[in-house]
Amino acid sequence: MSGEARSEVIISPEGVLMFEHLFRPRADQKTRDGRPKFTATLCIKPKHQKTAAFKAMKAAVDGVKAEKWGDQVPKKLKTPFLTVDDLDKVPNGIEEGDVFIRVTAVNKPKLVDQHVHEIMDESELFAGCRVRMSIQAYTWTDDKGGKGISFGLNNVQKIGDGDHLSGGSRAEDDFDEVETDEEEDLLN
Numbered sequence: 001m002s003g004e005a006r007s008e009v010i011i012s013p014e015g016v017l018m019f020e021h022l023f024r025p026r027a028d029q030k031t032r033d034g035r036p037k038f039t040a041t042l043c044i045k046p047k048h049q050k051t052a053a054f055k056a057m058k059a060a061v062d063g064v065k066a067e068k069w070g071d072q073v074p075k076k077l078k079t080p081f082l083t084v085d086d087l088d089k090v091p092n093g094i095e096e097g098d099v100f101i102r103v104t105a106v107n108k109p110k111l112v113d114q115h116v117h118e119i120m121d122e123s124e125l126f127a128g129c130r131v132r133m134s135i136q137a138y139t140w141t142d143d144k145g146g147k148g149i150s151f152g153l154n155n156v157q158k159i160g161d162g163d164h165l166s167g168g169s170r171a172e173d174d175f176d177e178v179e180t181d182e183e184e185d186l187l188n
Helices: 044-050 052-069 181-186
Strands: 014-031 036-044 097-107 110-112 130-141 147-160
Touching: 014 097, 014 147, 036 130, 036 147, 044 052, 044 147, 052 130, 052 147
Parallel strands: 097 147, 110 147
Antiparallel strands: 014 036, 014 130, 036 097, 130 147
16 A cells, blocks of 8 residues: 545534644654644533534544555554553643643645634634644654544534633733723813
């Protein structure tokens, strides 16, 4: 079997967006030919791991694995589903029982809201918001002999706000309206 295998497009279950570089590619993450990549991590909580969408992700991985390697699956095959056991340091927002995937794209993904309107304001899509992703499983082999399966990113749909994981907050959540001395002077 030669070449790499790629699945059909699938939609992920709801997850928490983390480590997102979706408006501009990361200069330090590049393809073999030097093109920068758009990247993100999707953290899938246990209740969303029971959905048909999550099962479709698993089936896509199994499908490309069988297409590429058949019965000759490499012993140290890297898979896209990661847990806290795969990390040296667990970042804020990932807990025991969570599964997360890292996704990349060479072309800028389309970013839309729950009504499928394009998101232009970068502050609307943040680490901690709830999203779904249009993804494809694919096989790969690197120059050093590593082999694995990853998910390529097509598009992202924000389906709700969540806790800001990057430590930031929204000004309208932090402050109440206040009157200034100028407003008081105008009233007197």
